[in-house]
Amino acid sequence: MSKIKLSGFLIVVFTAFSFFCCASVKAANPGPWQPLTQTIQSHLNPGNQAVGRISLIQGTTAIIALHNPQINVGMTLAVKGNSLPGVALPLQNNIARIKITQVNGNQGRGIILPGSEKIPAGAPLFPLAHNRVYLYSNLTSPRSLQPYQDLTRALQSNRIPFAIKTWEQIAAGDTPGIRPLIIAFEATNNLITCRLTDREQNLFWQNSFNLNFAPRVTRRAGASWSQSTYFAASQSNSSRKNRSFTKAAGPAPGSTAAGKIKLKTPYKRLVFAECDQKPGSELVLLNDKWLETYHLKNLKLVPVARYRLPHNDIIPLHLQAGDFNHNGRDELYLTLGRPILDMDKNDTVLTSMIVEFTGKTPKLLGKEYPYYFRVIEQRDGKKVLMTQEMAEFDQYKTPIRWGGFYNGKFVVKKEYKQSRDVFSLYNFNFSPFDKNHILVIDEFGNVAGFNVQNSEHLITADSQYGVFDESLYMQKLEEEIYEGGFSIKTSSVIRNTARRFVKRKSYGNQVFLIKKRRTINPELLDKGLELVTEDMVKHDQIIGLQWRNDEIRETWRSPKFPRDIVDFAFTKENGKEIMVVLTRNKDQKYALELLN
Incomplete structure (x- = not known):
């Protein structure tokens, strides 16, 4: 049985089709x-075929080499999302649009239209339609x-x-x-x-x-x-437009901004946890140096406790919380990485840990675990802890397994069968309306529905949710890749940390995720790609999804943020459901933004 991995199935790539002969049906023509x-x-x-290539960029003017004689003045061409290495967007997503102002033989000139991102010379151009x-x-x-x-x-x-x-x-x-x-x-x-x-x-x-x-x-x-x-x-x-809930979806977090807390320190992950056995959850923040807990009251953060991470080169990947040693307090599961050099190849090793707070006192329950951690809410609302190892040359090693405590010690248990054939513990969630259905999001932001019993791909979501490229880390390749002849070689690949993909039974069994429209793979930044061009700003957003009645649909949308959404979590304040969003602006300043 093949491993469920989407790898950009929404990108419209049509090459020579493989021969397929479906099972015969009574009274049907052979091979219909x-x-x-x-x-x-x-x-x-024809929008799926390149018609030209950019030769030179001069301000907002593009000099173009054309290889289609039907390109005329007044036409608009586009740099498509999947036409540049490392930009994993569907074909319909345009990085830039250029209006043709002059054509002379196989040479052309055009104006880069507002809202376009800067693009490198040599980028292929396509008709706008697809x-x-x-x-x-x-x-x-x-x-x-x-x-x-x-x-x-x-x-x-x-x-x-x-x-x-x-x-x-x-x-x-x-x-x-x-x-x-x-x-x-x-x-x-x-x-x-x-x-x-x-x-x-x-x-x-x-x-x-x-x-x-x-x-x-x-x-x-x-x-x-x-x-x-x-x-x-x-x-x-x-x-x-601006709906906070629907009859089908049930309640959802509101779309009204409820305040903003500016942070003096950058953070990469947040979660709410029961740390002190008192009413109300504590806010937990993680960065590359500290694990910190706070009380969130009236738009103020009241410090409670903090724990210093043991190394200065930590890469904070994920933060999860749950009570799996059954003492009434949540443990904090930190998925951490450390960069290493292996045979002259940049690589990363997992050094994850488990921490528990008793009031202001942190207690280390385990460290140096070679696991990714995730806490997931099942269809019945019960939380379970999952673990997965990193493969030597791949981001994840199957299978996904249970985790928990036995006789006071953390142990990894048998395979978590409900995630059979899923490639990553972070990239799936349950469809609560059918016990055999799971939703899977790939590293490029494509969402699809599968039958968990036989791994059959049943449905594809029409929307695409972008590449989530926070907390990047390196992983060595099994074989070096030579680029540009034999002079330039690549021995490691950049890995993206998975976005939060969380189901909330209390919110009408919706699955929430971050829709990325701002970030672009950092390795392309030196090639001229930017987030803001002229007066157009890219926006991030949080989306609620449901898979019902043969359709994956968006049941809720947050306001659009003209800032990077890094993470989000749910809590209650004064009896109201609150969504807390961790954001970063263009000046690299972080904040917590509340929605109710």
């Missing part, structure tokens, strides 16, 4: 899905039918990323420049029809077959997407 996947390939928008593939069905339970299962497997096997959409979502339309291909899988009585169309109902491919029964449907087949366009668009805009 191979022609469909080939037809999708043939109708991809494709998405949407899958719609009018069946009440489409996954109960084998033909639908075979269709989704065919798309996945041929590396065709798709998003499952409702009728209203397709009718509402996309942002300008997106040209979706729509797979409509619809039933009329016992006749199943699969059509490939665009939004204007141009038919590119169709196949039909019969079932021996009539499945339940949600609406009649074959209607135009445009029939409900106005209603769907207005409903979408009004229902999503």
